[in-house]
Amino acid sequence: GESVGLHLPTLSVQEGDNSIINCAYSNSASDYFIWYKQESGKGPQFIIDIRSNMDKRQGQRVTVLLNKTVKHLSLQIAATQPGDSAVYFCAENSGGYNKLIFGAGTRLAVHP
Amino acid sequence: GAVVSQHPSWVICKSGTSVKIECRSLDFQATTMFWYRQFPKQSLMLMATSNEGSKATYEQGVEKDKFLINHASLTLSTLTVTSAHPEDSSFYICSAVRGRGQVQAFFGQGTRLTVV
Helix, strand or coil: CCCEECCCCEEEEECCCCEEEEEEECCCCCCEEEEEEECCCCCCEEEEEEECCCCEEECCCEEEEEECCCCEEEEEECCCCHHHCEEEEEEEECCCCCCEEECCCEEEEEEC | CCCEEEECCEEEECCCCCEEEEEEECCCCEEEEEEEEECCCCCEEEEEEEECCCCCEECCCCCCCCEEEEEEECCEEEEEECCCCHHHCEEEEEEEEECCCCCCEEECCCEEEEEC
16 A cells, blocks of 8 residues: 655764654655654654645744655754654655554664 | 553563553543554554544454454543464554544554563
8 A cells, every 4th residue: 555655764963963854655645744753662752744735844943844746755853952862753644534654764863 | 731641551461361452542532543553663553543432443454353442432442452472562552633633643652562
């Protein structure tokens, strides 16, 4: 079936740098996308979401960009901190079904 | 607000026994809850959708007789792993959607199941 995919398992950045985590999705009918952060042994934590009628949304230190033309989603984290170290998942909602399909995840490692 | 609690956080059981995991929405009513399992270093795989007052909808490849789901109230869904085997050892996570037409899901803290 259709799925959301990530290609890079690990992203290493220096503290204070900006991080960009990418996600490719395949279901063109998806109308809602979410980024989650998951720390070891815990459930996913909501970071930011975006609907398909938008191409950019900003939160506190985070920005999500949506490119529907190429079915690409990205999460930008400004001034990355050690506390940002975790696995990040993108998830898509395939319009009307209220269930989320998760991507493979990217581990973000922040080095001092 | 929007707190989802799972219990237990971890459980160890003997092979062949059954284990029940609870998922509660503490401060809102959840018409829909979802159950996921996650193997180490992998993503969350949706197992089933649990709707209050009706039968759960299972994803392809998930055995409904092995993973029994009950959503008896708007704040509680349970997942029972029946006749557990070591290959069922995993991290089980639930999520709850607040209200109808809403899509933002709130996740529990997960349950680590180890079958020995």
